[in-house]
Amino acid sequence: MTTIFTKIINREIPADIVYENDYIIAFKDINPQAPIHILVVTKKEIPTVNDLGPEDRILVGEAYLALSKIAKDLGVSEDGYRIITNCNSYGGQEVFHLHFHLLAGKPLGAMLSSN
Template identity: 55%
Template sequence: MAEETIFSKIIRREIPADIVWQDDLVTAFRDISPQAPTHILIVPNILIPTVNDTLPEHEQALGHLITVAAKIAEQEGIAGDGFRLVINCNRHGGQEVYHLHMHLLGGRPLGPLLSHKGA
């Protein structure tokens, strides 16, 4: 069984967080160390440690992460100018909390992560 994380406690509202969205499948809250003017973490309410641990039964919750991201981007006023969604996986991917989560970043030009020249 996966080890509980700080995100599980935020989901259950046992520790404070600036929650901007919560429903039966996901919880979204502002990152405490924002990397952009808007930096929100969107997490499934069930503990899935990494992308490598996803199963077919997680598809509804994981797909819901993206639809909720679009709704939050709209309510934050960043949908029109654009935003970035990032999911890190394991140490080399930059994952720090082992409860799968998606970063919603926006509010300023972020620049390209990867170049697709010649692709």
């Protein structure tokens, strides 16, 4: 099944692309949860983190290198940012194509606790 992210990768639907290389594409989220909300998406269709294999080491490394570069380019690396990857329904995953959320631009507060 083709995801919305695959359609963006294939330029079938528009996106505000901020970075791209052979492994990943990054674009602004259309429903931002912070002043800066970038999605970094693998070009290889991998449904969830659970579906990663040893052959995907370079791909995941490229995603994190891109996240770091994007944070620096947007001027948020010093103040800080959050990277989120959701996995399956309890994790809040909505699009089943591996992606990373970069959130920044304001204090993001503490993560949820189990209290």
